[in-house]
Amino acid sequence: RSTVAEGLGLAHITYPNMKLSVRVTELERDETHESGSTILDELSVSMKQKQVYWIMLPMCDSVDDVKEYINMINYIDPSWLTQHGGLQIICETPLGLKNLQDILGNHKEIKGVIAGGGDYFRFAQCENNLLLPQFRWDVLNACLCHGVVPIDTPPLAVGLECGLAERHFQSAHDSGFRSGVLLHPLQTKIANNIFSPCPDKVEEYKEEIYPWLEKRQTGYKLNSGNDFVGPPHMKQKHWYLKHHDNIRGKATTHIESVDDTVLSRVPVLLSKAKSMNGGFEGGEDTNATEFLNTLVMISLSTTCHPRHNDLIANLGFSNVKVSPNKSYRDARYVSSQIIGRRLTSSGYVIVTTKVQILDESHQTLCELERRLVERKLEFDEYDNADEGMYSHLSEDLKNHKRMTVQRVKYMIDQSTLIESKSIKSVSTGIHYQYCDLLHLDAPLHHVEEPTVPSTLHLSHHALDDCENLSFKNITFHAPMKSGVEYIATTYVVRDMEVEEDDDSTWHLSVLRDGGGKIFSSALFQASV
Secondary structure, eight states: OOOHHHHHHHHHSTTOOEEEEEOOOGGGOOOOTTTHHHHHHHHHHHSSSSSEEEEEEEEEHHHHHHHHHHHHHHHOOHHHHHOEEEEEEEEHHHHHHHHHHHHHHOOEEEEEEEEEEHHHHHHSSOOOHHHHHHHHHHHHHHHHHHTOOOBOOOOOOOSSSSSHHHHHHHHHHTTOOOBBSSSSSGGHHHHHHHSSOHHHHHHHHHHHHHHHHHOOOEOOOOOSSEEEEEHHHHHHHHHHHHHHHHHHHHSOOOEOOOOOHHHHHHHHHHHHHHHHOOOOOOSSTOOOOHHHHHHHHHHHTTTTTTGGGGGGEEEEEEEEOOOOTTOOGGGOOEEEEEEEEEOOSSSOEEEEEEEEEEEETTTEEEEEEEEEEEEOOOTOOOOOOOOOOOOOOOHHHTTOOOOOOOHHHHHHTEEEEEEEEEOOOHHHHHHHHHHHHHHHOOOGSSSSSOOHHHHHHHSSOOOOOEEEEEEEEEESSSSBBBTHHHEEEEEEEEEEETTTTSSSSSEEEEEEEOOOOOEEEEEEEOOO
């Protein structure tokens, strides 16, 4: 319908980078025209938007109805359902409910089923609260049989003050649903609180599950009177913990507002760090160099990391692009989305995240990819942790290779030195001020010899005078410590493997100690 394009535009503004589901027109209401039909138009617009991951199909009575939609999707893009998205169907007719098992058995493209209570009870001509438990069970059981996500029917009233919305979501949760459809944004907080694992329960279940997993004891708890220990409820608690960690570890999007204090203080601390080595000076009113502007953008990207206390190391950043003539002072939001996870041989997880800094109108000021090493969550079911990359990512990002020390040394041998400068790393005072300001609570920043945070580390590279600055790759090879002497060198790269991608001149900045050990490298384009 004509509102799909408008709705996608509003969704991009209101929920930038969030995964979207688009409901298309019912088959019986489809209208054909010279170049196609209403549904084809809606599908075409939706499938061109990379943030759209699901197409929501209404009023599907049979296997053939779903097949008709799939044929239209494959006509537009045969790879979309196999490489990018999936289907959600709304079970909202008596025939649809009767045939739901067959529909799910014949169409593996369906990833979720929405219990469409409003229309179903319209057909049944009854009060929705009378048949709702049975309706939910039929949908839930079919989904359980086929490994499909059940999604509860929305409350048709806002129901905040009277408690209707809370009762509705709670009854859905108690019925076995772990998600639901909302028709009003004010219901979001209530739904999230109810459907998300309870932190108090998580801690309680952890205390109970470890002894049971170790000994697998089954029977009545000694002196408890009636507490039975063992399957099935201990397995249910185990599932609850795995569900909690899967939510925390899955590919998800976070959007946070930029704190005004952070925005004003970060450039001051970065300027102080640089001024120790003759770099840019000043306070809040300093005219930012391109390097300082980029550093502040990168520092803001580190604030949108909900699991910072699980951080082991920051491997670096890549494809750092600051929009022309855009200043960090306009930053209002930080959006981050996990785009890949890979388990290492040591049991840690390398997490690749796409981060965007947005202005008040949700326009992109800066975007980059960030790679962190994190602890694997205790009950994360992704034993291989390899979720892969989303299909819309560039081949360059999919095939990212870490800039190893050997690779850096090879590039140095093929390059021309244009600057070498002795510098001293930031003081512990500035280090701790920076960590406190950005709430960097990872243990590596707070040990006896703390590791300098990534952006402070990067600020020690001698790039103050660069213009038209664009980083291709920033890699941290070793942890920087406070108050240590380093040497910052800059080269013009003559490596043809790099230059063949672009006609512009590439530069390499390397930070090392007096013994020649490389601590970080930055491959960039700029006018030096």
